[in-house]
Amino acid sequence: MKEKDPEFFIQGVLKNNRRIIAKTITLIESSLARDKKVSFEIVKKILPYSGKSIRLGITGIPGVGKSTFIENLGLLLANSGHKVAVLAVDPTSRKSGGSILGDKTRMEKLAAHENTFIRPSPAGKTLGGVAAKTREAMLVCEAAGYDTILVETVGVGQSETKVSTMVDFFLVLLIAGAGDELQGIKKGILEIADALAINKADNDNIDKANKAKKIYEMALHFLSSSSSSWNPPVVTCSSILENGTENVWKTVIKHNKLMKRTGEFDHKRKEQAVEWMWNLVDDGLKKKFMETSIVKKEIPKISKQVKQGLISPSAAAEELLSYFNYKNILIGT
């Protein structure tokens, strides 16, 4: 394998070579500058082949049954001829930097299905970083011919907001609790959801799930939705019943058709592309800022002064930013 030749990877991806798709994503995820350069080339060249998919973001707190839901939904799609890629982001331990990536243990059949590609990735230490990488990995999967991309994120917090800016449809999975439905759910997450799905609506749980559905419907009523033409619905689903996730998919399709008809689909994707650009600019600026030699030197000193209360945080920020100007970038790097 010619490891560093972009053309090699591009051809492999376009031919849907599993090994090379995987290696390409590894390159995208790499923290080495030389790998980044190669992956930049690859992403640039596959861009025309990408974009022809439905991008579905799925989130929910641990224990809500995300992986099993994806197994069920993924099989439904893969069995009907769809080519499904799953990108799952797993949390990383702050202390050790290591991660346990166990998603596939709950996606036994989907992982072995010929129409699928599943890649779990460690979140790493910076959440923003992983979002950018997931986005590029998504483009690779699309170029390789996958028509449905499921992006799974764990937990609650910043990563969800990031993921919602790269998908066409953002689904929040919930389970019916005992009366404390709205607790622990951030309002912000409900605001970016295109639909809520109450999972585990099966057997003895059906009544509870239906009750929860009503409560969430009420709650959504008071929130403004992201689109003027789409009111996020609340649906129930089950990952253990056959086709128990079908109504979720129907909702996704309905949304997709509507958004395409109103033109919001293209508009959103274009907006997302611009937003992504700004994300990259943010990241790049911060990186360059941190790498500026004078800033690097001053940070410990100024941080200490802030801690000791000798200067205010805003004055400190002002001071640090003052070291950072066009000239310094050139000198500093």
Next chain:
Amino acid sequence: MSDKTSIETWKELAEKQLRGKPLDSLNKTTPEGIEIKPLYTAKDLENIEFNNSMPGQEPFVRGPMATMYAGRPWTIRQYAGFSTAKESNDFYRKNLAAGQMGLSVAFDLPTHRGYDSDHPRVSGDIGKAGVAIDSVEDMKILFNEIPLDKMSVSMTMNGAVLPILAGYIVAAEEQGVKHDQLKGTIQNDILKEYLTRNTYIYPPKPSMRIISDIMAFCSKEMPGFNTISISGYHMMEAGADSVLQTAFTLADGLEYVKAALSSGMDIDVFAPRLSFFFGIGMNFFMDIAMLRAARFLWAELMSQFNPKNPKSKMLRTHCQTSGWSLTQQDPYNNIIRTTLECMSAVLGGTQSLHTNSFDEAVGLPTETSARVARNTQIIVQEESQVCNVVDPLGGSYYVESLTQSIVDKVREILTEIDELGGMAKAIESGMPKMRIEEVSARRQARIDQGTDTIVGVNKYLVEDEVHIEVREVSEEVRDEQIARLEQMKKDRDNDKVKDALNQITKAAEADGNLLEACLAATRARASAGEISDAMEKVFGRYVATTQCISGVYAAESGNSELVESLRKRTKDFKEKTGRRPRILLVKMGQDGHDRGVKIIATAYADFGFDVDLSPMFQTPEEAARIAVENDVHIVGVSSLAAGHKTLVPSLIKALKKEDASDIKVLVGGVIPPGDYDFLKDVGVVDIFGPGVPVTDSANRTLNAIGA
């Protein structure tokens, strides 16, 4: 001198001997969280709930029988199953002649999981961990010339209980033995399979129904047969301490009792036939006290159902010495470990016992090691004179007090389980499994740190490896099994079989007795796999949800230097190559022992690896695909059931086919040293036997990927 002053005097003397260190410095806290003092006195008996109790009477702390071993010693029951029914039969008959009083059958993994030997998913597992049984024809060979009306037969079967029990009954019928003459035990304890060993077939709900059906049938037709053996052994082997083992086992038992009651059975009809199975580890007094505490608590738990027969409250148990405490290093030490554990089980008052062979950390027992294991018990029974007195430790300040401590701790967990809605619900929540895995990871960390001593492993190491002979399982077993299966299918009336199988499916859909339906199919020569499939159509096959703990290993190691140096290595690796070392841990074939994999996963993540876990029961091709997609540096294969010689080469071949020969493969688990060369020749980069500290294996893993 009064008692109190003598204690004061002792304290003074002790503190003098300690040269100023406080007396408390001699206190120890066990993994169960029990505080152990250096001295127990009569004062410690004051708050015991079962002072002056008697053997054979409620609450049975001192033993279920009045005369215990003074009347009749425990039953020596060695669990064994060789690859084929024929070999196993020879072995049983030899052992029976040599003084063994009952026989115990170990089945191979495909049989457990409801697959016939010709199933494509099981090629690596046939005849490996026990005997392969595909039909009643195999069963008849297994019990050839063994009179089933006289011999007590114990069968370790949980997943495929119905076809196996039916096979045993039909084999007996064809020997001319009546149902009510059959005696023995079938393990039939499905709940613990979801916790530890993973040899289930169906989801919990239909599995519980199968148990009720078996109880209903046997209580009518086979009154001398124990329909369930509620087992803590596998929990201990998975790392549970004595309190967890007792709590989860009793909670499982309670769940079965409730299931039987709700199916309309009378408590006194089935409860006297419930038996237990405990594992005995190296904490000598702890496990003596554990058995005593378990009997007390069971009597207490059963009282709520108001049984009239005192036997309904009586906990009778089989015990087995720990396989986990056996080491591959300096393996003859294992004979001594097993002897101590044997004594512990005996002093705790077990009803029957299996002692492990010293070579079981390395491979399957040989004829010699099996003889030594059996003789360990015979010597204790016939030479040591321990059988003369009932409960010789009754009244011991320490043992009674320890028994009470275990009772208290177990009650806490039982309450917790009750609050979750019973054991079935607790299992669904993942609580028991996580608890066991956490304790297990902590233990591994203590061993790796040398806090817990294991001779030959982390202390008093021998320079030269001690080589012992290991039994090989021939690869021809599969062909033999398939040939016999094909022959049977040719000779039988296929319409009749089809009809009988449909009846099973119908019974599964409605509420006919499943064992009765399976008996009819077995008589018609349906195979075990076909019978299992007939139910799977309705019940589905259970898929485990894997949860993994994190941070536990490093916490117990106190983030030691060893851990720090590993973290540095993984970080350096990332700086050099652009990402962290990434390892896929896989379980292939039907081997469901996942304790090792879980510990490695949590420890490696604590060291800074990215650790991928595969689903259980993978084929080599499926495992290779995950390795490729996740683009790992290395695959770690965990093998505890002798499938490595087939599965590992297939994995390496599958990786090559995916153009991924650069992904390295290493193997951990129970691998006979004689197979190391074979594995290295097919391309395995390293092999970790039992007893290799996880910190060592992590370093060697990093070496293997060029870190």
